[in-house]
Amino acid sequence: MKKILPVLLAFIFGFCFLKASLAQEFNFDRALNDYLYNYNLYRQSYNEYITAKESYLKYQTLNSKNEALAKTTQMLKNQDEVVKTYLTALRLKLSATPGLSAEEQNVLFLKLDSEVGWFKQHQNSLLSAATLEDLVDSAKKGAKQYQQTEILTYQTLGAILASKQMGFREKIAEQIKALKEKIGEIRLKGDKNTTTAERWLLEAENRLTRSQEKQFEAQQILAKMKATDYNKIKPYNQAQLNLEESHQYLKEANSYLKEILGELKNAD
């Protein structure tokens, strides 16, 4: 019994350590590699599907039909896998980007998980497809669902970009707060004129507000996206531009802080 116990404990610890290390390894980078690998597989299988389809349409033989069925099934399976791995990469990127509130993050996580679940089911349903017509129907279902998925992907991408701005804004606000306290302290001591520094601090705060407004505009654009929109990239690009402007305001705010510090370090 005395001999078995240490072995058992070592086994349990080893198992727990292995499990923990494996769980830690699955991060955004790995998810992104998974997605890129699957996207490459999809493109290969898509080319094979095109060849098989052309061959079937040309010869109309049972053999070519069978080949077309196999290649189309494989291509659609790979397509579902691409969507699943892409959404997983997005999810991990979102969780790794600070700035977004837990509530907003959870709403997106739920939606992303639900989409991944749908495409998993769709992938399984392909196994029961017996004819080319079954596959065409299945692809149509996938296309319809992907219209919703596209909106979610753009909204998630927008949230990732926006959360970066939020993270920066929080950090700048912290510095503004610290500077405000210091300036207040200097004013009380009365050994340096703080009027200019205080006025510039207001300017920096103003830039933060404008940055927030731009971010809000971007989020509004993304929220208005519809599944029926033909060109979904257009509103996303507009939102991205607004977020870039938001970032520019943050840069300006931070540059003002540098100037305020210079002013405080110089004698009147």
Place this chain on the structure above:
Amino acid sequence: MPTENIPDQDFENIPTFEEKSSRMKFKKGSLFIFVAIFAILLTGLLATAIFWGFNQQASKKTLPSKPTPTPTLSTSQETLTPSLYATDAAILKIEQDVKNLDQELQGADLKENSLNPPALDWQIEFKE
């Protein structure tokens, strides 16, 4: 008598037509030589001037101008006359944080192009 006033003319010494034409030829020849020398000198002068001008241009191109100090905007970063707070610990900490933040802001990826949605073809059909 009017004939008295007539100067004595040395008719023998009057140059003949051939002599006149040969003198003219000589004069024309010397004029031609003079013009030719002038033209050669002028051409030489011009050539020298042009060549020298080109050389000057080339030298202007090859020789870099002396570096001048780049004018920089004074952003009041430099502490001209330090205040009491130039070495204040709190100010220095904020300054360091702001510098770090500046680097983060400059290096931020605002597009995340690696996460652009994949291009997928959902239009499957088996009709010609």
